[in-house]
Amino acid sequence: MEKQNNLLEVSHLKQYFPVRKGLHKIPLKAVDDVSFTIRPGETLGLVGESGCGKTTVGRTLLRLYQPTGGRIVFDNEVLYDSGEQYDENGKLIVDADGKPVLGKKIDKDMLPYRKQMQMVFQDPYSSLNPRMTVEDIIGEPLDVHKLYSNRKERREKILSLMETVGLNAEHAMRYAHEFSGGQRQRIGIARALAVNPKFIVCDEPVSALDVSIQAQVVNMFEELQDKLGVAYLFIAHDLLVVHHISDRIAVMYLGKVVEIADADELNANPVHPYTLSLLSAVPIPDPETARKSQRIVLEGDVPSPLKMPSGCPFRTRCRYATEQCAAEMPPLKDRGNGHFCACWNK
């Protein structure tokens, strides 16, 4: 019943990178079976440690990488479907030989959809071409999709976009390398907005910026959402930032979504042991409270995505781990209130 309302539906998305190890090529499971939905105008936060596959999720669902498997539905149109079928428990349906039963494969040309889905990149320094002026950077999507009828209209559009993101219109003819990080990120945002998208993947748009500028840029994202009604997939490794801007939050660990819930709900009742440790890593401003609260310090390192532990990916660092955790991957189970968590023991 909710299906009608979703702007984006990602199900069982997989992205394996072939990595050479010695003579063999083995798959690096950067994203493994990730599912989530985003409603129009909503913000879904995506948090997780560095290297857990957040960027890869964003890039794969925008089809900058060819997905290894899964299904992407945008605005009720299937953009990609690898054809794999799943039963209601989320298990892959296989035939007698253990091969997946394949349905119809769908792989649509993305060009028309590029106007509706855009991305703001993580690194404001490498995401702008140093040899292009701001005008040409913001104008490129207009050129590609032919969104103007003459030069004057192009210029007007660019200037109004610059104004929207709080850039000085006088700087239109300057080169990207002349701007500060915050200004560069605004240029990147203007470029994403140029096609008037319904959905933007924001890949850690503030993590490379100074703390003082972070707040400005995050606020701008919120204002833009109020004004334009865009939906965001807001990626960050900082729970505070994500909690501030998101309606819902998904927590990722080693290529898998382990918990997904409303932002406030997740903050108030975290269930998954990994989320608990993330929340306890958030600095507490009041030293008195901080002293009383028990910090959960994670032991050990994140396992390499090449040597994924069997069953639950978190079991090597989890203090609640049992035998079942090693045997089988826990499914994302509904805990009520739209709160899903993948854990056997919590």
Added chain:
Amino acid sequence: MQEEKLKKRQFLSAQVDLSKFNHAQFEKATEEEKQQQDVMGESTTFFKDGMRRLRKNPLAMGSIIVLLLIILTIIVAPSIVPYHYSEIISVNGKRDKSAANLGPFEYSKAEQKYMASSGEKLFPHILGTDSLSRDYFIRVIYGTRVSLSVGVVAAIMVLIIGLLYGSIAGYFGGRVDLIMMRIVDIIYSLPDMLIIILLSVVFNERLKPVIDKTILSVLGTNMISMFLVFGLLYWVSMARLIRGQILSIKNNEYVLAAKCIGTKNSRILRRHILPNCLSVIIITTALQVPSAIFTESYLSFLGLGVSAPLTSLGSLANDARAGMQSYPLRLVVPAVIICLIVLALNLLGDGLRDAFDSKLN
């Protein structure tokens, strides 16, 4: 006065003693003050910036001046000097047998007689004449013309082939890259001088009937086979270099951003990737010219260069070899000019690299 307050700190404390400031000093910045913070330095394009740095490099500027002088001379001199590079000196319409092997600014007997009788002054032989009574200065001028144009044409050929090949391999990557680069490796591993000599000999035989009586025959088969050799062999290092550049530029997020916008591959190459390796391309091309000139001279010296009566600096030096003891000047002049051109182009190439490449690092 304010500064004094700032310096005073509590004993053993690194912290600024805030109590000494009054409230007024912590006022919020006004909009105007914020605007002032926003002002940026003068906008410089990448090109202007590089030119400014190039102008500060005395070696590069000296090289430019030397090259300009040489180019100016080879353009202007033929219209001033009344001799032709293939012309045997004649006086009053008669061949001047005595004009062979003259020294610089020397006149032959026939010329002296003619000048004495008519009172007219003949144009001096600035570098004397060669053993076939041809004015040596004008031959050097034409030789320089040929050598320089061989260098430039070869460099352009190398640029075009290397650019196409390298950018395709680098941009598409994967299997395409693998196969294309193995081909490059094979060509690279051939001993190029040997191949050039062999190919020149083979082409010489085969080309003669093909180009006979066409415009190309002016150049001679040797020249054409030399260009073919450059086209076949020398693009590989350019292709490698451009591929490497493109591979590293391709991984920048702005290329991904362009893909995300929906930009076509050809436009990504044109607008995003090539402009960012432009400086490397220009520098390498500039360095390709002297290497081609050098190869041409080398081949001409071996007798595989341009065919007579056309000449190049290398074949001039080769011709002078026979009379090296009696007329050393004839060997020294083309050799010095080759050195000057090669040195100036190399220094200019290095200067360009220093001026333009720093931003890529």
